[in-house]
Amino acid sequence: MIPFNSFKKHTLFHKKEILDSIEKVFDSQWYVLGNEVENFESSYSNLTKVKNTVGVASGLDALVIALKALNVGPSDEVIVPSNTYIATWLAISAVGAKIIPVEPDINTFNICPISIEKAITKKTKVIMPVHLYGQSCDMDAIMKIAKKYNLFVVEDNAQSQLGTWNGKYTGSFGDINATSFYPTKNLGAIGEAGAITTNTESYKIFAKTYRNYGSNEKYVNIIKGVNSRIDELQAGILNVKLKYLKEFTNERKEIAARYNNNLKDLREINIPYVSPEADHVYHLYVIKTSKREELIKFLLENNIQTGIHYPIPPHLQKAYSELGFKKGDFPIAENMSKICLSLPLYPGLTFEEVDLVCDRIKKFYR
Numbered sequence: 001m002i003p004f005n006s007f008k009k010h011t012l013f014h015k016k017e018i019l020d021s022i023e024k025v026f027d028s029q030w031y032v033l034g035n036e037v038e039n040f041e042s043s044y045s046n047l048t049k050v051k052n053t054v055g056v057a058s059g060l061d062a063l064v065i066a067l068k069a070l071n072v073g074p075s076d077e078v079i080v081p082s083n084t085y086i087a088t089w090l091a092i093s094a095v096g097a098k099i100i101p102v103e104p105d106i107n108t109f110n111i112c113p114i115s116i117e118k119a120i121t122k123k124t125k126v127i128m129p130v131h132l133y134g135q136s137c138d139m140d141a142i143m144k145i146a147k148k149y150n151l152f153v154v155e156d157n158a159q160s161q162l163g164t165w166n167g168k169y170t171g172s173f174g175d176i177n178a179t180s181f182y183p184t185k186n187l188g189a190i191g192e193a194g195a196i197t198t199n200t201e202s203y204k205i206f207a208k209t210y211r212n213y214g215s216n217e218k219y220v221n222i223i224k225g226v227n228s229r230i231d232e233l234q235a236g237i238l239n240v241k242l243k244y245l246k247e248f249t250n251e252r253k254e255i256a257a258r259y260n261n262n263l264k265d266l267r268e269i270n271i272p273y274v275s276p277e278a279d280h281v282y283h284l285y286v287i288k289t290s291k292r293e294e295l296i297k298f299l300l301e302n303n304i305q306t307g308i309h310y311p312i313p314p315h316l317q318k319a320y321s322e323l324g325f326k327k328g329d330f331p332i333a334e335n336m337s338k339i340c341l342s343l344p345l346y347p348g349l350t351f352e353e354v355d356l357v358c359d360r361i362k363k364f365y366r
């Protein structure tokens with residue numbers, strides 16, 4: 001069986017080092033917001049060339065806290081992709097702002113800057129680009145629009161750690177940005193964790209205070225915060241895994257290149273399109289196929305698992321029925337939800353396995 005995802009190398013490979021880091025925290029008798037968190041925050045900032053990182057409990061919390069830092073609320077509109085993981089939308093709902101979905105570019109699957117500009121109104125406060133599947137959005141165009149209309153940018157960088165646009169890391173463009181260390185992400189914890197990244201000192205201070213009950217000094221509360229601290233144990237684990245992120249990102253790219261090479265001449269499918277300005281870090285390798293259900297079944301019969309990211313776009317989820325969207329409102333997102341198929345891709349997947357997957361896909365179409 002070739003699984004869709006595996007932690008064999010991504011996590012288990014570092015067993016000894018990770019268990020040592022857990023033991024270190026265990027022995028330190030300091031379990032919340034200690035040295036591991038501080039080290040992780042500065043290491044992640046250095047690696048991704050951003051001034052500040054603030055660790056929080058999850059990627060969703062990071063998105064919510066980013067919007068809170070910008071004082072986004074019920075009278076504001078937030079522009080967000082029509083095709084994204086539901087968390088991006090949920091963050092906007094959490095602060096009570098209005099969700100303004102914008103369709104993606106059909107090639108990159110990423111939010112289309114031209115459509116962003118058309119969706120701007122007097123109430124627009126934030127643009128929330130999502131670097132879907134590991135490819136950066138067109139951040140030059142998006143930052144230019146934000147500047148022109150005086151809007152904030154909050155990047156959802158959950159899927160694109162170490163991805164770049166024109167050489168600059170995702171998560172370092174926007175005013176205040178969010179990422180996730182959910183176990184399957186390119187940098188994954190062994191549990192829940194996320195972070196905010198920002199070049200603005202005041203947003204860093206807000207995030208640090210807000211995640212900790214609105215307090216910087218014990219029993220002195222200056223704002224109404226929450227408890228969304230990154231776990232000291234997870235920070236220790238992430239400190240180990242961060243050292244291998246570049247190496248594993250390169251491995252992801254090599255696997256993707258192998259898929260591309262094997263599949264590029266197969267006319268019945270589309271391999272991922274990558275903008276020349278983007279360095280794609282392949283959180284996911286997503287092809288387009290009009291025979292998705294049959295192909296999934298055929299691959300499963302051949303012991304190959306695949307994934308769908310995502311089968312139902314947010315506007316058609318029951319959770320968002322109150323917004324009154326219906327089928328046909330966002331045709332590109334809806335079409336993507338029907339034709340996208342994610343192939344196995346993770347550190348440790350061998351070229352032989354990639355070749356086997358490709359061979360079976362070709363067999364399906366013969």
Ligand SMILES: *Cc1c(COP(=O)(O)O)cnc(C)c1O
Binds near residue numbers: 158182
């Ligand atoms: C994973 C993910 C999130 C949420 O991260 P969690 O840590 O699971 O809360 C948000 N946005 C996108 C695009 C994601 O892929």
